[in-house]
Amino acid sequence: xxxxxxxxxxxxxxxxxxxxxxxxxxxxxxxxxxxxxxxxxxxxxxxxxxxxxxxxxxxxxxxxxxxxxxxxxxxxxxxxxxxxxxxxxxxxxxxxxxxxxxxxxxxxxxxxxxxxxxxxxxxxxxxxxxxxxxxxxxxxxxxxxxxxxxxxxxxxxxxxxxxxxxxxxxxxxxxxxxxxxxxxxxxxxxxxxxxxxxxxxxxxxxxxxxxxxxxxxxxxxxxxxxxxxxxxxxxxxxxxxxxxxxxxxxxxxxxxxxxxxxxxxxxxxxxxxxxxxxxxxxxxxxxxxxxxxxxxxxxxxxxxxxxxxxxxxxxxxxxxxxxxxxxxxxxxxxxxxxxxxxxxxxxxxxxxxxxxxxxxxxxxxxxxxxxxxxxxxxxxxxxxxxxxxxxxxxxxxxxxxxxxxxxxxxxxxxxxxxxxxxxxxxxxxxxxx
Ligand code: SF4
Ligand code: SF4
Numbered sequence: 537x538x539x540x541x542x543x544x545x546x547x548x549x550x551x552x553x554x555x556x557x558x559x560x561x562x563x564x565x566x567x568x569x570x571x572x573x574x575x576x577x578x579x580x581x582x583x584x585x586x587x588x589x590x591x592x593x594x595x596x597x598x599x600x601x602x603x604x605x606x607x608x609x610x611x612x613x614x615x616x617x618x619x620x621x622x623x624x625x626x627x628x629x630x631x632x633x634x635x636x637x638x639x640x641x642x643x644x645x646x647x648x649x650x651x652x653x654x655x656x657x658x659x660x661x662x663x664x665x666x667x668x669x670x671x672x673x674x675x676x677x678x679x680x681x682x683x684x685x686x687x688x689x690x691x692x693x694x695x696x697x698x699x700x701x702x703x704x705x706x707x708x709x710x711x712x713x714x715x716x717x718x719x720x721x722x723x724x725x726x727x728x729x730x731x732x733x734x735x736x737x738x739x740x741x742x743x744x745x746x747x748x749x750x751x752x753x754x755x756x757x758x759x760x761x762x763x764x765x766x767x768x769x770x771x772x773x774x775x776x777x778x779x780x781x782x783x784x785x786x787x788x789x790x791x792x793x794x795x796x797x798x799x800x801x802x803x804x805x806x807x808x809x810x811x812x813x814x815x816x817x818x819x820x821x822x823x824x825x826x827x828x829x830x831x832x833x834x835x836x837x838x839x840x841x842x843x844x845x846x847x848x849x850x851x852x853x854x855x856x857x858x859x860x861x862x863x864x865x866x867x868x869x870x871x872x873x874x875x876x877x878x879x880x881x882x883x884x885x886x887x888x889x890x891x892x893x894x895x896x897x898x899x900x901x902x903x904x905x906x907x908x909x910x911x912x913x914x915x916x917x918x919x920x921x922x923x924x925x926x927x928x929x930x931x932x933x934x935x936x937x938x939x940x941x942x943x944x945x946x947x948x949x950x951x952x953x954x955x956x957x958x959x960x961x962x963x964x965x966x967x968x969x
Pocket of ligand 2 (some may be wrong): 562563564565566574575576577602604606607609610616619901910
């Protein structure tokens with residue numbers, strides 16, 4: 537007999553919530569939507585009610601879908617409610633309950649099984665994008681305003697996609713870099729899927745920065761997508777398979793650290809052990825992997841970087857929610873920004889408020905995401921920066937969208953922390969590109 541999907545709900549975890557409401561001011565969807573059902577406390581109650589059969593999983597779906605998964609609520613909760621676990625359990629239950637149409641099922645299988653985990657497919661997609669950008673097709677689409685025929689959620693992000701690297705240059709990119717002085721650490725470099733497709737220049741600069749700081753760096757073969765998109769979409773089994781592939785890939789050499797450049801991916805790598813709660817042998821391997829897995833800012837902050845160049849710019853920092861709330865990396869990126877000579881650092885009033893990117897939330901829930909982005913941009917504008925630094929590809933695109941939305945593109949730009957540091961180290965003109 538098939539198991540009731542409601543059995544997948546983490547009912548026990550909901551009892552840690554004492555209904556105090558301390559999490560409400562931290563929740564972006566509560567701020568922009570203003571209803572209890574779009575708050576952490578409300579969602580926890582709904583999960584509990586669904587587990588008790590008081591509401592259906594169909595009724596639970598919308599509040600769960602509209603949660604960003606930013607986990608700002610966890611960070612302020614006095615009883616340390618495992619909101620992330622409750623949320624993931626609800627996603628799994630809803631997914632098992634849902635009857636997907638054959639077309640939707642085909643689309644999902646295509647993205648989640650055939651695109652994100654396959655480096656060759658992601659690479660082919662990037663090459664096509666490069667052709668579109670460089671052949672004049674993009675200019676033609678702009679001139680004829682053809683791209684305005686696309687849904688707004690696609691055209692907004694099509695306009696701000698970075699110029700991707702040519703296939704030849706991508707092919708020549710080294711997978712190993714020797715340290716520039718006495719080696720301090722041996723580092724495995726986690727490249728990611730979207731990060732490596734759209735932002736491979738940032739990955740490239742990240743590897744060179746680590747080498748400049750005295751690391752031996754290797755982007756090992758056999759690694760794949762971190763599985764975050766799968767896990768956040770209730771596809772736990774697929775996330776497990778991807779986790780196993782990554783763990784195996786980085787076990788082939790004895791690395792001091794496995795470094796990543798995307799806050800969202802890093803959080804997933806950090807939480808791999810949770811995927812194997814019922815599998816002791818893989819859990820031990822996942823724990824060993826997670827213990828070595830860190831964000832690039834954590835390691836760069838410990839290295840002696842050749843920060844020789846002055847950058848006289850007003851700079852603010854938009855932290856990745858998953859870097860802050862899951863990996864608990866808060867100070868290192870700010871410390872690195874401040875270490876660059878000439879920078880006038882201006883911290884946001886509410887840096888922990890999500891920018892509304894949240895994986896593919898800004899595409900799937902475009903209107904809700906833009907309301908959250910507007911709150912973020914009001915905070916950004918109050919600090920009048922010339923540069924917004926981020927630590928995650930999703931936040932980077934969202935901040936670029938915010939800059940366009942506010943008409944600030946003539947004097948404000950969004951860049952990854954790695955680009956700022958690479959510019960300061962004279963590796964490449966990261967800031968001006
Ligand atoms: S802060 Fe924690 S305990 Fe209080 S309502 Fe929110 S989730 Fe529940
Ligand atoms: S994860 Fe973020 S959006 Fe979801 S309930 Fe918590 S604070 Fe709100």
